[in-house]
Amino acid sequence: MADNSTSDEVKRHWTYKKLPEMTDREFAKWQALLDKRTGMTITPERKSFLQTNLSSRMREVGCHDYEEYFNKVIDRPSGMMEWMTLVDRLTVQETRFYRDEDAFSLVADYLRNLPKKQLEKRPIEVWSVGCSTGEEPYTLAMVVDDCLETLGIKGYFAITGTDISTPALGKARAARYPMRKLITLGEEHKQKYFTQINQNEFEVIPEIRARVCFSRVNVLEIKKAPMDSMNIIFCQNLLIYFKRWRRKEILNRLAERLQPGGLLVLGLGEIVDWKNPLLERINNEKNLAFIRRQ
Numbered sequence: 001m002a003d004n005s006t007s008d009e010v011k012r013h014w015t016y017k018k019l020p021e022m023t024d025r026e027f028a029k030w031q032a033l034l035d036k037r038t039g040m041t042i043t044p045e046r047k048s049f050l051q052t053n054l055s056s057r058m059r060e061v062g063c064h065d066y067e068e069y070f071n072k073v074i075d076r077p078s079g080m081m082e083w084m085t086l087v088d089r090l091t092v093q094e095t096r097f098y099r100d101e102d103a104f105s106l107v108a109d110y111l112r113n114l115p116k117k118q119l120e121k122r123p124i125e126v127w128s129v130g131c132s133t134g135e136e137p138y139t140l141a142m143v144v145d146d147c148l149e150t151l152g153i154k155g156y157f158a159i160t161g162t163d164i165s166t167p168a169l170g171k172a173r174a175a176r177y178p179m180r181k182l183i184t185l186g187e188e189h190k191q192k193y194f195t196q197i198n199q200n201e202f203e204v205i206p207e208i209r210a211r212v213c214f215s216r217v218n219v220l221e222i223k224k225a226p227m228d229s230m231n232i233i234f235c236q237n238l239l240i241y242f243k244r245w246r247r248k249e250i251l252n253r254l255a256e257r258l259q260p261g262g263l264l265v266l267g268l269g270e271i272v273d274w275k276n277p278l279l280e281r282i283n284n285e286k287n288l289a290f291i292r293r294q
């Protein structure tokens with residue numbers, strides 16, 4: 001039998017060895033790469049955040065040099081998988097069902113006011129941009145489903161959730177959530193839209209899952225995304241991670257993907273000085289939302 005004691009010793013040594021402080025030059029290189037590829041802004045105040053996350057991943061892959069790891073992730077095609085894992089570690093994925101109740105109420109009001117014929121004739125298309133682990137697109141699906149039911153309409157709808165993080169999208173597709181994730185849902189919605197699959201886990205029901213699909217889209221590359229003529233675009237808690245000029249760029253691209261009369265919902269305060277000739281702001285203190293002019 002092989003003697004593994006030496007390699008175990010080396011591994012242990014790697015695990016506990018503290019990585020050296022990242023130099024300013026190394027930090028600038030990582031900052032530029034993340035900015036260019038993801039739009040993520042790592043300010044000097046967040047250097048320790050970057051260093052902690054990088055070094056924890058580097059330990060996992062047995063790399064002890066920031067430069068060496070940098071070259072590993074930019075190497076194409078072999079670095080792509082590692083790059084995706086790293087992006088997942090560096091993005092904030094906090095989310096929850098019905099996170100911004102006012103925004104979901106606005107969506108419900110919007111749908112209730114659409115002509116009945118429109119709801120019956122064409123599927124309602126909704127896009128959740130930066131959907132993380134799926135709670136937001138599934139909430140949108142529940143809101144649309146509830147509305148159609150209340151209106152007594154047998155309409156169709158399709159929700160698309162997109163995100164840059166492949167692992168987050170994997171969790172979204174699995175549609176399984178621990179009990180603690182369901183606390184923001186009322187009992188009625190829990191009963192109606194989830195099945196308990198074990199002591200601690202709930203699964204979104206197949207009828208809702210069938211309406212929601214997920215795809216990896218980097219918002220810096222919206223041009224490549226096929227979504228078009230959407231009824232509703234929902235984009236919350238994503239823009240805050242970008243520089244102001246980038247937020248505007250992204251929003252201008254999203255505005256083009258709405259159909260006339262379509263609704264764009266952002267998070268309150270996420271952009272202050274942006275206007276787009278295609279859109280009209282909804283005059284309402286509780287929401288930051290726009291309608292595409294006819």
Ligand SMILES: C[S@@+](CC[C@H](N)C(=O)[O-])C[C@H]1O[C@@H](n2cnc3c(N)ncnc32)[C@H](O)[C@@H]1O
Nearest residue numbers: 038091092095130132163164165218219236237
């Ligand atoms: C804080 S979560 C917001 C989730 C959800 N929209 C909500 O409000 O609850 C932000 C999400 O944006 C995603 N994200 C960050 N940069 C992105 C990019 N360049 N393209 C697409 N998604 C991105 C992250 O992976 C993360 O899942």
